[in-house]
């Protein structure tokens with residue numbers, strides 16, 4: 595229940611009801627003065643606690659430590675409000691100004707630092723931001739939101755454009771393919787037509803050749819019939835008179 599190493603610093607709360615103690619065991623203990631009982635132990639420091647002090651209103655306890663930090667604690671529930679960093683050596687001593695607006699700290703880094711309560715970046719809680727500071731924060735936030743919105747919009751637009759472009763490219767490619775396909779089909783049809791024409795020509799040639807052959811054969815037959823004294827058309831024997839007059843056809847074929 596008590597400290598397990600040296601006690602470096604003790605201080606009464608302004609109303610005299612609480613005693614705070616900082617120790618080499620890295621803890622701060624709050625004691626009820628009336629009966630000496632331990633109220634709570636604060637354990638966030640990483641090294642020994644050199645100095646403790648209450649704010650004038652008794653609501654905040656400040657502690658300086660060999661971990662080079664100052665911590666501010668809410669006395670009512672023992673919660674850590676914030677850690678003040680900046681010293682490069684052990685913080686040996688901490689003290690509030692009588693109006694509670696400034697916290698002073700002395701360190702083995704040979705400096706004294708003053709921490710101003712009016713600045714949220716120093717040590718005050720967010721609840722104590724001034725109206726102007728809150729307005730500024732809200733304004734910053736709005737600007738940031740607008741900027742983020744603008745960027746998202748830009749990106750969306752860019753994506754849309756890229757998609758459109760890709761779609762157009764795809765369309766062009768498809769059209770070219772279709773055209774190529776049509777061209778090939780046309781070529782194929784033309785070749786087919788040409789082949790058919792050639793076939794036709796060949797067949798006509800064949801026909802012509804056959805007719806010529808037939809004609810030649812008929813001519814031969816006629817010569818043969820004439821030599822045998824037959825009608826050159828039907829092959830019937832010619833009469834005596836027909837032969838005498840030099841006719842080559844019978845009366846029926848003349």
Ligand SMILES: [Zn+2]
Pocket residue numbers: 825826827828829830843844845846847
């Ligand atoms: Zn005849």
